[in-house]
Amino acid sequence: MEKKTITIYINDKPYRVEPEQTVMQAADKLGFHIPRLCYHPKLSIEGACRVCIVQVEGLKNYAASCSYPVSDGMKIHTNTQEIRRARRDIVELILDNHPLDCHTCDRDGNCELQRLAYSMGIKKRHFEGEKKSYDKDLSSPSVVRDPDKCILCGRCVRICSEIQKVNALRQAYRGFKTVVMPAYNMPFSESVCTTCGQCINVCPTASFIEKNYTQELFEKLSDKSLIKVAQVAPSVRAAIGEAFGIPPGTAKEKETAAALKRLGFDYVFDTQFSADLTIMEEASEFLDRLQGKGRLPMITSCSSAWMKCMEQFYPDLIENISTCKSPMSMMGAVLKTHFPEKIKAAPEKIFSVAVMCCTAKKYEAQRPELKINGLNGVDLVVTTREAAWMIKSAGIDFLNIKGEEFDHPLGLSSGAGAIFGTTGGVMEAAIRTAYELYTGETLLDIEVNELRGLKGIKEGKIVMDGKEIRVAVAHGLGNACDLLDIARKEPGKYHFIEVMGCPGGCVGGGGQPYADANSIPLDEECLKLRAKALYDLDRNRTIRRSHENPDVQRLYKEFLGRPLSELSHKILHTHYKKKEPKGIIPRGLVRAR
Numbered sequence: 001m002e003k004k005t006i007t008i009y010i011n012d013k014p015y016r017v018e019p020e021q022t023v024m025q026a027a028d029k030l031g032f033h034i035p036r037l038c039y040h041p042k043l044s045i046e047g048a049c050r051v052c053i054v055q056v057e058g059l060k061n062y063a064a065s066c067s068y069p070v071s072d073g074m075k076i077h078t079n080t081q082e083i084r085r086a087r088r089d090i091v092e093l094i095l096d097n098h099p100l101d102c103h104t105c106d107r108d109g110n111c112e113l114q115r116l117a118y119s120m121g122i123k124k125r126h127f128e129g130e131k132k133s134y135d136k137d138l139s140s141p142s143v144v145r146d147p148d149k150c151i152l153c154g155r156c157v158r159i160c161s162e163i164q165k166v167n168a169l170r171q172a173y174r175g176f177k178t179v180v181m182p183a184y185n186m187p188f189s190e191s192v193c194t195t196c197g198q199c200i201n202v203c204p205t206a207s208f209i210e211k212n213y214t215q216e217l218f219e220k221l222s223d224k225s226l227i228k229v230a231q232v233a234p235s236v237r238a239a240i241g242e243a244f245g246i247p248p249g250t251a252k253e254k255e256t257a258a259a260l261k262r263l264g265f266d267y268v269f270d271t272q273f274s275a276d277l278t279i280m281e282e283a284s285e286f287l288d289r290l291q292g293k294g295r296l297p298m299i300t301s302c303s304s305a306w307m308k309c310m311e312q313f314y315p316d317l318i319e320n321i322s323t324c325k326s327p328m329s330m331m332g333a334v335l336k337t338h339f340p341e342k343i344k345a346a347p348e349k350i351f352s353v354a355v356m357c358c359t360a361k362k363y364e365a366q367r368p369e370l371k372i373n374g375l376n377g378v379d380l381v382v383t384t385r386e387a388a389w390m391i392k393s394a395g396i397d398f399l400n401i402k403g404e405e406f407d408h409p410l411g412l413s414s415g416a417g418a419i420f421g422t423t424g425g426v427m428e429a430a431i432r433t434a435y436e437l438y439t440g441e442t443l444l445d446i447e448v449n450e451l452r453g454l455k456g457i458k459e460g461k462i463v464m465d466g467k468e469i470r471v472a473v474a475h476g477l478g479n480a481c482d483l484l485d486i487a488r489k490e491p492g493k494y495h496f497i498e499v500m501g502c503p504g505g506c507v508g509g510g511g512q513p514y515a516d517a518n519s520i521p522l523d524e525e526c527l528k529l530r531a532k533a534l535y536d537l538d539r540n541r542t543i544r545r546s547h548e549n550p551d552v553q554r555l556y557k558e559f560l561g562r563p564l565s566e567l568s569h570k571i572l573h574t575h576y577k578k579k580e581p582k583g584i585i586p587r588g589l590v591r592a593r
Helices: 023-030 081-095 112-119 155-163 198-202 214-221 234-244 253-263 271-290 304-313 315-320 327-335 338-343 360-365 384-393 415-421 425-439 477-489 524-540 550-560 566-572
Strands: 006-010 013-017 053-056 075-077 143-145 170-172 179-181 208-210 227-232 267-270 350-356 380-383 457-464 467-475 496-500
Touching: 006 023, 013 023, 053 081, 081 112, 155 198, 155 477, 198 208, 214 350, 214 380, 214 384, 227 253, 227 271, 227 327, 234 253, 234 271, 234 384, 234 415, 234 524, 253 267, 253 384, 267 271, 271 327, 271 415, 271 425, 271 550, 271 566, 304 315, 304 360, 304 477, 315 477, 327 338, 327 350, 327 360, 327 566, 338 550, 350 360, 350 384, 360 380, 380 384, 415 425, 415 524, 425 457, 425 467, 425 496, 457 477, 467 477, 477 496, 550 566
Parallel strands: 006 075, 227 267, 227 350, 350 380, 467 496
Antiparallel strands: 006 013, 053 075, 143 208, 170 179, 457 467
16 A cells, blocks of 8 residues: 655655655655754754754745644745855854864764854854853763753753653753753752763763763873773674774674773773673572562663662662672672782782773762772773773774784673673573573573564563563663563563663663764664674674683682672672652652652
8 A cells, every 4th residue: 555645845846755744854855954953863852953944935934844744735945045044043153152162172073063063164153242151060970061062952851851761951041041950950970860871972062971081091001000901891892983983883892802902901801701790690699589589570780870770769679679780890899809819919909991881880880889898899981982082092093903802811701791782682691591590401592582672661481491481671761660660560570670771772872982974873773783793793602601601610610609609799799779869859750759
């Protein structure tokens, strides 16, 4: 059956398009790119910036193409001198209330406002007058808020309320004094912000950026008294190439290891190793709970943003949360205990750095309950973006570098460790190991397709020795809220739940490379390609189950003893406690207070 179409005219030429879409959507499909700022395909229509205006014959005023619907016979003009001048005036007005620090800005060369100014031929500033002036909010260990660079597009507010459902941000005051801020303008560190960094991913300027620790890291790398050790998260290798112009979905695993060694690290280990270690502990913990030794459903604990969200808004579920530390923190624990013994060094001499996709990992690294014998397991976290900048800054030719293996004894990983970086991957990896530990038999069909893809909530079932195990997966905090509401109403519905704080899982983390000039942040195709890179790594591994990793087996034999041993509990497990959220309690999250 043919789809119904209507005729519209764009710049005096007729086109057949589907009804019930906006002018912008129709124009995009026909190859006419209309400039935009506040628009984002994942978010509600704001219609605030007016950069996307077009002329529609018969209308007295310009129409915002992001919100104005097409109709049969509509005549649209997207590129007349009049409309170009109007758009240019709008962008000039935005620029004239914007800082003049483009060449020293974190987003220089990858700023949507900068690209708009260039495409519109803006060569100078025409308007002078009072400019807004606010202090930067540097209180958070993860996210920096700079109101001076805010253009009031509202993307950050909408992603925080609509996708993440945390509602940490709102526009306050009116007119010239309008500003985006947390409730009561409290410091970010004291607000309900979960430090997920999704505001960074959608911000068109540098109003939100990650807390930068690169200069501190460069200083530590030149300190010869320290043993510098890096670990690299799974999703970093799936995305870091994008920062160097490599297409999304190209895994750069060995190249990343080589670049970090040239940067000055003495050892470069793989967080996928500790992902395998996490599965050994988590799968064992789940099987214990399945036998009545703990509350079900068990909920994963490897997402830092989700842990802060849970402590603030779901404290009644603390007993359901796995006590396992995240792979990053498990690696940090091993680096400050077993590893110094192996190399006969003092734990204080180990400087432990995590290269992560996630801004919330900066927050996690500073959590006091994760300390090991008074030491931080992870001393410093840099994001994928920061690591890429450091590689460029050091003059390392990432595009032509010869790849190197991760170091041993903490560098070998299974395919299960690789898929940790995408939504559903933790659950899939856990199933591969839990099935064998429970039944004594090897699970042959290890790819659990029901748990793959970008559907917000995914469900699956597996039969283990005659017992049906029901599992569920959510990615993005908003989807997690919806899933946990179901679990609250029907406590027996699931046995095991995976939650990832960011859309798409770690591949969509707040510290991943900015989108290039031709794409939009949070683009689903980009997330799918990054996930595919990890699934391909899994398929190409000889070892695809965490419990088969010989280096993990050796760690238990030489040091830990067995999963859930007294020593394992001491260094690989943790606890969580209720946090009272300050300021306005977000609607849609706190439904059981």
